[in-house]
Amino acid sequence: MRPLDATAERRARRQLSEARAAIDPVLRTAVSGLTEPLDLMAGYHFGWCDPEGTAVTGVQGKALRPALTFAAATACGGDPGKSVHAAAAVELLHNFSLVHDDVMDCDAFRHGRPTVWRVWGETTATLLGDALQAVALGALCDGVPETVTAEAVIRLTRATVDLCHGQYADCDFETRAAVTVDEYLGMAAGKTGALLGCACALGALCAGADERVVSAMHTFGAELGLVFQLVDDFIDIWGDPEVTGKPAYSDLIHRKQSFPVVCALESGTAAGRELARLYRTRHPLTTARAARAAELVERAGGKQRTLRRASTALEAAFAALPGDLVSDDLTALAQLVAHRDH
Amino acid sequence: MRPLDATAERRARRQLSEARAAIDPVLRTAVSGLTEPLDLMAGYHFGWCDPEGTAVTGVQGKALRPALTFAAATACGGDPGKSVHAAAAVELLHNFSLVHDDVMDCDAFRHGRPTVWRVWGETTATLLGDALQAVALGALCDGVPETVTAEAVIRLTRATVDLCHGQYADCDFETRAAVTVDEYLGMAAGKTGALLGCACALGALCAGADERVVSAMHTFGAELGLVFQLVDDFIDIWGDPEVTGKPAYSDLIHRKQSFPVVCALESGTAAGRELARLYRTRHPLTTARAARAAELVERAGGKQRTLRRASTALEAAFAALPGDLVSDDLTALAQLVAHRDH
Numbered sequence: 001m002r003p004l005d006a007t008a009e010r011r012a013r014r015q016l017s018e019a020r021a022a023i024d025p026v027l028r029t030a031v032s033g034l035t036e037p038l039d040l041m042a043g044y045h046f047g048w049c050d051p052e053g054t055a056v057t058g059v060q061g062k063a064l065r066p067a068l069t070f071a072a073a074t075a076c077g078g079d080p081g082k083s084v085h086a087a088a089a090v091e092l093l094h095n096f097s098l099v100h101d102d103v104m105d106c107d108a109f110r111h112g113r114p115t116v117w118r119v120w121g122e123t124t125a126t127l128l129g130d131a132l133q134a135v136a137l138g139a140l141c142d143g144v145p146e147t148v149t150a151e152a153v154i155r156l157t158r159a160t161v162d163l164c165h166g167q168y169a170d171c172d173f174e175t176r177a178a179v180t181v182d183e184y185l186g187m188a189a190g191k192t193g194a195l196l197g198c199a200c201a202l203g204a205l206c207a208g209a210d211e212r213v214v215s216a217m218h219t220f221g222a223e224l225g226l227v228f229q230l231v232d233d234f235i236d237i238w239g240d241p242e243v244t245g246k247p248a249y250s251d252l253i254h255r256k257q258s259f260p261v262v263c264a265l266e267s268g269t270a271a272g273r274e275l276a277r278l279y280r281t282r283h284p285l286t287t288a289r290a291a292r293a294a295e296l297v298e299r300a301g302g303k304q305r306t307l308r309r310a311s312t313a314l315e316a317a318f319a320a321l322p323g324d325l326v327s328d329d330l331t332a333l334a335q336l337v338a339h340r341d342h
Numbered sequence: 343m344r345p346l347d348a349t350a351e352r353r354a355r356r357q358l359s360e361a362r363a364a365i366d367p368v369l370r371t372a373v374s375g376l377t378e379p380l381d382l383m384a385g386y387h388f389g390w391c392d393p394e395g396t397a398v399t400g401v402q403g404k405a406l407r408p409a410l411t412f413a414a415a416t417a418c419g420g421d422p423g424k425s426v427h428a429a430a431a432v433e434l435l436h437n438f439s440l441v442h443d444d445v446m447d448c449d450a451f452r453h454g455r456p457t458v459w460r461v462w463g464e465t466t467a468t469l470l471g472d473a474l475q476a477v478a479l480g481a482l483c484d485g486v487p488e489t490v491t492a493e494a495v496i497r498l499t500r501a502t503v504d505l506c507h508g509q510y511a512d513c514d515f516e517t518r519a520a521v522t523v524d525e526y527l528g529m530a531a532g533k534t535g536a537l538l539g540c541a542c543a544l545g546a547l548c549a550g551a552d553e554r555v556v557s558a559m560h561t562f563g564a565e566l567g568l569v570f571q572l573v574d575d576f577i578d579i580w581g582d583p584e585v586t587g588k589p590a591y592s593d594l595i596h597r598k599q600s601f602p603v604v605c606a607l608e609s610g611t612a613a614g615r616e617l618a619r620l621y622r623t624r625h626p627l628t629t630a631r632a633a634r635a636a637e638l639v640e641r642a643g644g645k646q647r648t649l650r651r652a653s654t655a656l657e658a659a660f661a662a663l664p665g666d667l668v669s670d671d672l673t674a675l676a677q678l679v680a681h682r683d684h
Contacts, residue, residue: 134502150483160476
């Protein structure tokens, strides 16, 4: 992979903050259609307020998906203002899945704060997720051009179904001793690829692009989603906890079938076999054992294979785009995804 | 309320079975977009197969909502064939909410079979619900006229948000000693009224009706939804368990704040006070105590007030409709809802 140069990084970070600012009013209007306590819960989840409703300036999501929608629209020669509802819809949909995933995965913290289900309980959190899915589709239809409304909704609902399948596979993996690389890639395509693909496709669609371009943009985003997921897996093991803000080896401690682990387990090496023995226990691993697991994953080739697969996916993303669509904005965002350290 | 005459009942039952037959292929196509195991789970939930996928001819839902969509479309002079996707979408959306409600309410049986979460677990059931919500919106956009797509989606997503609020209120009531009649009516408007209203509105919309008519149809359905919920509460206490297929006094046993109970508790009568004492315990009531509670509810006027309120809602439903829209089909369905004994 090409190293991330400072200009590309500045450009990408500017896109993220501009996207966040652009969708903010649409998100707030959409959420205001909820009533108590779902509106408050949504505001808390989005980092706008504390659980009592007092405004805070907390940590918010990266807004990568809306930034991709805008960048895709611009690359297709469209006015990014016309895709603001699509960008907001994708972000709302993403947050529906986060709220539900936190319940399913029993994740207690997000951006350093207790997750919604920890504050309001599982039932109410499930209802917030349900409502956010609806609000996402409503926001989409409230603003995209009439001629593409049906296709936009169909694309976003397909991405939602794929997300559900990806999350199902991810949960299912935790009950299994072994997962193949293909199974992992299918899971990642659903869990991360589908919505990044949809984010890009909707940008193109709102810009009036033809079916071929919309589909190419979808592939670009889907491959970039795979890069995103692989980098996520990578930094869990080899990232700096000071930078990621997450505890070290979280995936290994929970015996997750992340890509480096899947590769190591099927490597046929002595290190892979030792890792399999470590993973065979039912309990979470201690930090010391997780550190040993990390060493074994690397020795079994899991680190190198993850970097190579991410690199292949990044190339596939750009190979999917007709040359005239490879904009500086899309390139900068893709580089940021590939090189992010948190 | 007018008694249900045999002609109206036959007409209504024919509408239900025709609606079921009309949407069946759309439902099956929509569900076929899911992959394993969500497709199997959906088939099981809809009564098409057993948990292993073997086809069965089980008990299916009543298809009241799609029948209302078709009847509304016909009353507006439209071709009911043009509203088949809307009718299927409403039914899919209804089933998303059933699957999630069963998880939240820990309901173990539906139509005499174990609920989806009992067979596949809570997480996978939640994912099926999530996917069904998406599939509902996708099916809607796959078939409604382009000019009304955005409004149809916005109406269905608003109904979904209302459903979530209704379910939230219903769960919240279980933690409270008292609920006002207004709070109950707000809950029922969300939990039942919103989607019946939407079912009727979408029928009108697909028939090309103007905003005023669409809105009148929504009110008709929403009021009919209230009738539906009140009758539901009524037959839990005074219905024949042999006919309803549900255990007697299920609501009372679980100390639910059903409408007759809410009325009795706020009646200021001695019977109401005794009921409050019975309800104050944390545990489910024994059948004998529930039978006593039923007696107290009736003595405190809860039975009469429920019948009167249902009658008022039925009148309000028809009062909302311009005279030329009061068709025999809509009347028959409304009568069936008001007089159903299961």
